[in-house]
Amino acid sequence: MSEVIVITSGKGGVGKTTTTANLGVGLAMRDKRVVLVDTDTGLRNLDLLLGLENRIMYDLIDVTEGRVPYKKALVRHKKYETLFLLPTSQVKDKSAVNPEQLVKLCDELRKEFDYILIDCPAGIEQGFQTAIAGADCAIVVTMPEISAVRDADKIIGELNRADKDSIKLIVNRIRPQMVEKGDMLDMDDINDILSIDCIGQVPDDEKVVTSTNRGEPVIAMNDSLAGQAYRNIVGRICGEKIPFMDFPKDTFFTRLKRVFGIQ
Amino acid sequence: MLEALMKIFGKEKKSSREIARNRLKVVLVHDRASISPEVLDNMKDEIIKVVSKYVVINKNDMEISLANDDDSVALVANIPVSRMKHG
Numbered sequence: 001m002s003e004v005i006v007i008t009s010g011k012g013g014v015g016k017t018t019t020t021a022n023l024g025v026g027l028a029m030r031d032k033r034v035v036l037v038d039t040d041t042g043l044r045n046l047d048l049l050l051g052l053e054n055r056i057m058y059d060l061i062d063v064t065e066g067r068v069p070y071k072k073a074l075v076r077h078k079k080y081e082t083l084f085l086l087p088t089s090q091v092k093d094k095s096a097v098n099p100e101q102l103v104k105l106c107d108e109l110r111k112e113f114d115y116i117l118i119d120c121p122a123g124i125e126q127g128f129q130t131a132i133a134g135a136d137c138a139i140v141v142t143m144p145e146i147s148a149v150r151d152a153d154k155i156i157g158e159l160n161r162a163d164k165d166s167i168k169l170i171v172n173r174i175r176p177q178m179v180e181k182g183d184m185l186d187m188d189d190i191n192d193i194l195s196i197d198c199i200g201q202v203p204d205d206e207k208v209v210t211s212t213n214r215g216e217p218v219i220a221m222n223d224s225l226a227g228q229a230y231r232n233i234v235g236r237i238c239g240e241k242i243p244f245m246d247f248p249k250d251t252f253f254t255r256l257k258r259v260f261g262i263q
Numbered sequence: 264m265l266e267a268l269m270k271i272f273g274k275e276k277k278s279s280r281e282i283a284r285n286r287l288k289v290v291l292v293h294d295r296a297s298i299s300p301e302v303l304d305n306m307k308d309e310i311i312k313v314v315s316k317y318v319v320i321n322k323n324d325m326e327i328s329l330a331n332d333d334d335s336v337a338l339v340a341n342i343p344v345s346r347m348k349h350g
Contacts, residue, residue: 146283146290153291182278189284193291 002110005117005237006135008159010151012122014143015172018208019230020119021049022219023139026234028083029220032114035074037105038088039131040121041096047087050077051215060088064101070108084113094126099133106134115237124158132159137166139199143173144185153194168199170233175204176247187244200233202226203247296329296336303327310340319345 007020017040024036037060038046047053058073063086070086077083089096102118109116120131132138138159142152152169159167171187178184187201205226211218219230228245235242248254307327314320326341 146287149287150290150294153294157295179280182280185280185283185287189280193284193287 002114002116003137004106004110004135005115006120006132006138006164007117007141008120008128008131008138008155009122009141009148010124010155011142011148014141014148015202016122016141017045017049017119018212018217019139019141019170019172019202020046020117022217022227022230023234023237024050024083024115024117025077025080025217026219026230027115027117027237028077028080030234030238031082032238033082033112034115034117035084035086035109035113037086037109037116037118039097039102039118039127041088041127042090042093043121044088044090046119047075047085048215049212049217050083050085052077052085052087053215056087059090060086060105061092061096062089064097064105070105094121094130097130099130102130103134124154128155128158129162132162132164135164137168138164139168139170140196141170141172142190142194144171144175144179144190146185149185149190149193152190156194156196167196169194169196170199171201173204174201174247176249179247180249198244199236200229201244202229202233292329292336303329310342314342316348318347321345 005023007016007023009016017038020036024034027034036046036050038044039060040046041060047056052075055075057075058068060073062068063070063073074084074086077085106116106118118131118135121127140152140155140159142148156167159165169191171190174186175184179186187198191198203225205218205224207221207224208218208226211221211224217230218224218227219234221227225245225247232242232245307325310327311320311322311325321343324343326339328339330337330339
């Protein structure tokens with residue numbers, strides 16, 4: 001049984017594409033056959049995060065307009081053989097694909113893949129409606145910041161209106177030390193406010209930046225807290241029961257270590 | 264100085280986390296009910312018109328808002344009555 005999951009958020013910059021890249025790599029590390037579909041037409045980035053930007057020949061628009069079969073547009077990942085990217089166009093705009101075309105494409109992809117992850121554009125306009133059209137379930141990414149939570153609530157409303165009832169939440173870029181000081185919302189606060197099941201909480205981690213620089217998603221880094229958080233989410237997507245991780249407490253020693261630059 | 268003392272004794276003012284939580288709860292009630300402040304004002308005016316037919320009310324102290332009760336949204340109106348209109 002294959003599953004089409006759309007990764008969405010409403011607000012831009014909360015980590016939709018980073019999440020898509022990490023979950024894709026994580027599922028492929030478990031030998032699942034995965035395709036990542038970038039629907040952020042005009043502002044494509046998923047290729048960069050996966051380090052595949054130099055391998056693109058055709059794109060989503062070529063496929064939906066019938067110029068090439070989808071298999072020709074797929075880019076296989078260098079390292080993870082069961083992971084594929086269907087990039088979008090950097091020159092066209094969001095109106096170039098309509099919901100019906102994406103539903104049709106998803107149905108074709110279901111025959112070949114275990115997981116089809118759709119990276120949704122920010123906003124609630126046509127690009128969003130197209131991205132969610134073929135999805136069985138949605139992962140809403142948000143951040144512990146009032147504007148991101150408000151937009152997540154709006155997106156959840158839109159998903160409900162489109163009869164997408166299977167919705168999970170990822171709270172990204174949590175800063176445990178700020179939460180501890182009472183200066184940041186935590187996962188439970190957001191859970192309580194949005195009333196949506198959480199599938200993961202990801203700490204703010206500098207390694208996300210360095211791994212993005214390299215085009216190698218952080219989930220493959222064993223010493224990264226964010227990587228561990230993503231691995232847990234992948235496990236939960238696969239149906240495993242994994243408790244939510246405790247973030248390291250800010251103690252005198254961790255502060256001291258920070259002062260001396262030891263992580 | 265006083266603030267520092269309050270901090271020491273744990274009587275700090277509300278944390279920004281708590282403020283964020285409360286502000287979000289309020290704004291989401293409005294978002295979910297999808298009523299804009301203009302619509303709320305219009306409704307208020309019409310309620311005043313109807314109620315004024317029967318009682319004399321103090322328009323300035325009247326409050327009308329949306330309140331969140333668990334998962335439901337309630338329209339709460341507080342209308343101070345000056346006196347009844349008879350006949």
